[in-house]
Amino acid sequence: MTDVTGVKASSLDLSMPADELLAVIVDTSSVSGREGPLADLVEEALFTLPHLSVDRDGDAVVARTSMGRGRRVLLGGHLDTVPVADNLPSRVVDDRLYGCGTSDMKAGIAVMLRLASSLTDARHDLTYVFYDNEEVEAERNGLGRLSRNRRDWLDADLAILMEPTNGAVEAGCQGTMRADVTLRGKRAHSARSWLGDNAIHAAAPVLVALASYDARRVVIDGCEYREGLSAVRVSGGVAGNVVPDLCTVEVNFRFAPDRSEEQAADHVREVLSDFDVTVSDSAPGALPGLDRDVSQEFLASVGTPPAAKLGWTDVSRFAALGIAALNFGPGDPNLAHTKDEYVELRQLGQAEAVLRAFLT
Numbered sequence: 001m002t003d004v005t006g007v008k009a010s011s012l013d014l015s016m017p018a019d020e021l022l023a024v025i026v027d028t029s030s031v032s033g034r035e036g037p038l039a040d041l042v043e044e045a046l047f048t049l050p051h052l053s054v055d056r057d058g059d060a061v062v063a064r065t066s067m068g069r070g071r072r073v074l075l076g077g078h079l080d081t082v083p084v085a086d087n088l089p090s091r092v093v094d095d096r097l098y099g100c101g102t103s104d105m106k107a108g109i110a111v112m113l114r115l116a117s118s119l120t121d122a123r124h125d126l127t128y129v130f131y132d133n134e135e136v137e138a139e140r141n142g143l144g145r146l147s148r149n150r151r152d153w154l155d156a157d158l159a160i161l162m163e164p165t166n167g168a169v170e171a172g173c174q175g176t177m178r179a180d181v182t183l184r185g186k187r188a189h190s191a192r193s194w195l196g197d198n199a200i201h202a203a204a205p206v207l208v209a210l211a212s213y214d215a216r217r218v219v220i221d222g223c224e225y226r227e228g229l230s231a232v233r234v235s236g237g238v239a240g241n242v243v244p245d246l247c248t249v250e251v252n253f254r255f256a257p258d259r260s261e262e263q264a265a266d267h268v269r270e271v272l273s274d275f276d277v278t279v280s281d282s283a284p285g286a287l288p289g290l291d292r293d294v295s296q297e298f299l300a301s302v303g304t305p306p307a308a309k310l311g312w313t314d315v316s317r318f319a320a321l322g323i324a325a326l327n328f329g330p331g332d333p334n335l336a337h338t339k340d341e342y343v344e345l346r347q348l349g350q351a352e353a354v355l356r357a358f359l360t
Helices: 018-027 036-047 102-118 142-149 190-195 201-211 261-271 293-302 315-320 345-359
Strands: 053-057 060-064 072-078 091-093 096-098 125-131 158-161 175-184 217-220 223-226 228-236 246-255 276-283 324-327 342-344
Touching (some): 036 060, 036 125, 072 102, 096 102, 102 342, 158 293, 158 315, 175 261, 201 246, 246 261, 293 345
Parallel strands (some): 158 324
Antiparallel strands (some): 091 096, 096 342, 175 246, 175 276, 228 246
16 A cells, blocks of 8 residues: 555566656655555566566565675665655656655665666676665664674675765764753742742753753764764643643764764763763764775775765664675755755766766
8 A cells, every 4th residue: 555645656667767767766655664565666676687686574675696796785775755745746847856755765766776677797796775664763674674684685895875965975974872861850839939949940051061062073084074962852841830840851962983882872971960861762873984995996986085974874784784885876965854855867867877887
């Protein structure tokens, strides 16, 4: 069953022009948890290609060549999107294709499918991973599930994650952590507020500490990562006439990949040492991985200097497996998740050309 705003195509013709293929993929709605119809189309299209072996785990589809090459390169992309925001079906305006997921990251999916259909004699063995549930909580992530259940399917010398990067290489990624700062007070009637202790007021020094935080910048392999420690939510209050006795400030820490999760947690507790801090969720960053020969070869193919990935992506999962991983794909990351999301159609051809040159 598809989203009511999407239409499931009967099949994917991988020989059609990239823009037409992308339009079909975009119009097959695949909001997180409902990727099945698009996964079906991808599996069916890849299954017809004799140079690929095709496997499936849930709504993740993995296709591989087995030509006995000395290296294996993996291209990965997630099939899911955030909820549709009245931005389907897709439409083309001035060489831009608008629609839910165009940039993040169905443009990358279209490029992967075109390469999978046509690269029958690449100089590396190839693995294509189309996976589900990237846009939601980590425990549902299809790539994480594959790493637990089908680890051998992910073996590679280099993983290229087709995240939108405007056709540049973004290396590694930041780690991310959420922590709750709990402030406690004493409840009282607001008409006699002096009898209580306002927990929301007690949050003021927490916000001052965060507002004055001096964020670190660190350069790794020529890429500058910028950290950030921010309040992202404040919760508290009982009623309009009650002095509250509890307030929680949710904090997000984006940390450079030279810190471990443990070091990041220690740093948050150090900055907020006067308060009750509980880490609620975290994911490690990924180092750039640019010291490996195959990474340098890909950078040479792209022809532009790499930049740090300022955000968390699934390259972190590959790094945890000991696999060098980079972010590279068509689309503007600043348009991801927006109602007016689009991709410049010229970037499809550019990304495909770069990858084809590197792989052949």
